[in-house]
Ligand SMILES: Cc1cc2nc3c(=O)[nH]c(=O)nc-3n(C[C@H](O)[C@H](O)[C@H](O)COP(=O)(O)OP(=O)(O)OC[C@H]3O[C@@H](n4cnc5c(N)ncnc54)[C@H](O)[C@@H]3O)c2cc1C
């Protein structure tokens with residue numbers, strides 16, 4: 001039976017949610033769903049992948065895959081595609097996913113739809129909706145080929161509960177040391193107890209209106225009360241109040257949470273590009289004319305230094 | 318050492334997108350250097366100022382209008398430019414082939430690019446170029462050190478920061494936080510007019526990805542806006558969060 005593959009995003013055995021989103025969505029289609037996992041000591045992940053829809057779990061378990069490295073991962077994927085002929089291979093639109101998919105696509109002389117927010121896949125063809133101009137427009141793109149390749153934006157699909165058989169397949173290890181060209185000298189994980197910005201259900205963001213670390217602290221406290229990720233406008237990032245990786249917007253991250261709370265953010269077009277697809281948007285801003293209110297489901301015209309502490313007391317009730 | 322920077326001309330990030338005859342209209346749109354590529358140009362110029370690079374070459378594929386983007390990069394301090402004329406409907410596959418062909422002729426030690434174009438950007442082109450040229454690549458860098466035939470790049474990565482080393486020549490794509498691009502000086506703008514820009518035509522290559530349709534997302538409707546005392550604002554916002562959004566409080 002024809003298969004659609006999902007490349008599993010995992011680090012140290014922790015599978016990213018976007019993988020489950022892709023498996024669940026693919027399970028709704030007619031193809032068998034294959035989860036493809038590369039790593040070292042990762043066979044134990046098969047059960048969890050089956051739970052979200054994987055009929056087959058391809059496990060390439062080898063020291064060479066211990067950490068992501070483009071050359072080795074692509075070489076292995078090419079060999080597996082040649083052996084098993086999947087209809088489509090989907091990757092997460094993460095840093096690693098887009099990196100691997102791009103190099104793979106060129107090696108296969110193939111097209112690739114990146115950052116897709118919707119997909120229709122049939123044999124030899126995929127139609128993907130891509131958010132372009134930082135979400136200011138949508139393009140429906142057709143990719144032909146075998147396999148069809150795409151990267152999928154995290155958060156656009158729901159995690160479902162239809163399980164698959166989860167039969168483990170162990171492909172031959174095709175990657176060799178000669179394929180490796182990137183040497184990872186160091187990895188510094190972001191030390192944060194907060195969820196990842198790209199995957200969080202709630203994001204609380206602070207802008208120039210926070211005026212400094214004290215205002216940002218309020219944003220962080222509210223985020224922690226809600227189990228939320230913290231984000232920021234470019235103004236607060238350029239001021240050094242928050243790390244670069246937390247910028248939301250056209251030249252930052254695009255976020256798709258259930259709730260986005262903008263605190264002291266005016267709503268410049270470049271900021272809106274990163275967050276206006278959020279399901280619910282709340283804004284706290286002293287300026288009744290601030291453009292952020294134009295996209296907010298619930299706006300309060302008030303001083304964030306007064307409202308956030310009161311809101312937290314209220315929420316704790 | 319020779320550095321080549323791939324520069325795409327894109328819409329100003331302020332631009333409001335409109336459709337005309339089913340296509341994205343560029344009427345009245347201010348065109349700029351893709352913000353990430355501006356950072357790559359600055360990175361290239363800094364390598365020259367540090368004495369690591371001897372020459373910084375700008376390469377752009379696109380219409381005649383892209384000449385402005387090249388001139389801006391030259392005004393910032395790059396040495397010369399190459400414009401590969403190509404239909405702007407070329408997809409990332411066709412563009413990568415066109416750019417790689419020009420790069421091959423130049424044979425640079427480092428190819429710099431942005432990690433994504435802010436228009437219909439795919440985050441594919443630099444990696445595809447590297448594959449075509451058989452070179453290593455590193456994406457989304459925020460710092461670089463070049464010594465002893467190696468480039469050591471600090472990169473934004475999933476869940477953290479990584480430091481990756483590759484041999485040069487290599488293709489390297491930038492993140493905006495790498496540096497703060499300079500504004501061209503008056504002197505730079507004058508000098509840029511005299512710097513050489515070669516033009517050539519891209520070989521015809523069929524797209525692998527075809528756009529069937531463009532659309533605009535449904536405009537988000539403004540909802541409730543409360544102007545009242547902070548305690549009233551807080552209480553109403555709290556009610557909405559609990560009852561409509563149904564947030565969970567830790
Ligand atoms: C090429 C380019 C790319 C860009 N990319 C991005 C991007 O990715 N993301 C991004 O965010 N920006 C981006 N920008 C910058 C963008 O144009 C704006 O400058 C930026 O978003 C403004 O940040 P801000 O809303 O925090 O600040 P401001 O626009 O200064 O707004 C601050 C707001 O805080 C309010 N305020 C003040 N005091 C209080 C208070 N006590 N309580 C409540 N509210 C208060 C004010 O009324 C005001 O509305 C980009 C710009 C360019 C040119």
Ligand SMILES: Nc1ncnc2c1ncn2[C@@H]1O[C@H](COP(=O)(O)O)[C@@H](O)[C@H]1O
Nearest residue numbers: 324378430431433434438439440441442
């Ligand atoms: N037409 C082009 N001309 C020059 N460089 C380009 C072109 N298209 C893409 N690039 C480079 O590739 C990067 C990523 O683009 P993309 O893969 O389309 O998101 C850009 O930031 C540029 O550096």
